[in-house]
Amino acid sequence: MQELKLDGNAAAGTMEEVFAFEITTAVGTCDNCGAVAEFGTTTVYAQAPGIVVRCPQCEGVLLRLAHDDGGRYWLEMRGVRCLELRV
């Protein structure tokens, strides 16, 4: 089976349910390796019950986002040292 690997562009709609700002041009710093990259360049695995976003450099987990059908969200961002948003 082909690996279901996408990128930050594909996750943008779901991410914006939480962030309310255009997310693909937000610049994040990976807490694992220190790489600095736009969200659109990240690696995304979206076929799980939630979304897993990984660093394009070291493949470390940047964040995980899951939600239920009732409008509750769980966002884990341990892998993001800093997120720069332009609003």
Added chain:
Amino acid sequence: MATPITPRRRGLTPNRLSWQLCDVAELVDETPRVKTIVLDPPQWAGHKAGQHVDVRLTAEDGYQAQRSYSIASPPEDEHLALTVERLDDGEVSSYLAEVLVPGDTLELRGPIGGYFVWEAALGGPVLLVAGGSGIVPLMAMARHRARAGNRTPMRLLYSARTIDDVIYREELEALASEDEGFEAILTLTRAQPPGWSGYARRIDADLLAEVAWPASDDPLAFVCGPTAFVETAASELVELGLPAHRIKTERFGPTGG
């Protein structure tokens, strides 16, 4: 019934995405596997070339399936057009390509994205590299350039399996013949028509070296296609000396069904 949504605001006001129901105005057969869906969203504050929408289907029992589709139409168009490839076993794409008819409604939200976007003001020269249906957001960029009367040199390298799989073929030929600043270069990877003199192999380092502008011209590259295609093309462009920040990528995954 359409759900009213708040008009898009600018600046510090949160820019909430809302789902809306759109009338399907027209369906256009592009290739045997690909259709363009022309829509009239009730609330649309405009988009940028390269952005996408999320489409959501809801079954009678409440089951929902959601996919992202690139916008094919340029910002200058009155209608919103999506071009969708029917994937085998694709629960959303097969509905869009086989069941949907004009007069139906489709639920979507958008426009989404800002990273994989080209606006005339960004300049160039612009290299577009498309694999299969990855042509769709790049076509929005080519259409935007033409409709805006922009003169930025733009070169498209488009990899398709056969000539019949080339989406927008006639329009691409017309754009290239009418406008010296726009070039469309095809490579047909599986079969070629008799007398074909163009490229006939998958995109590789030599092919990109022949087609791409030299790094000294500081080109801006947009690469869209299946994940493996995108990663190959982007890494070859880096090898050619393009800085990574001048190479924008968007992957169409097999989850796109």
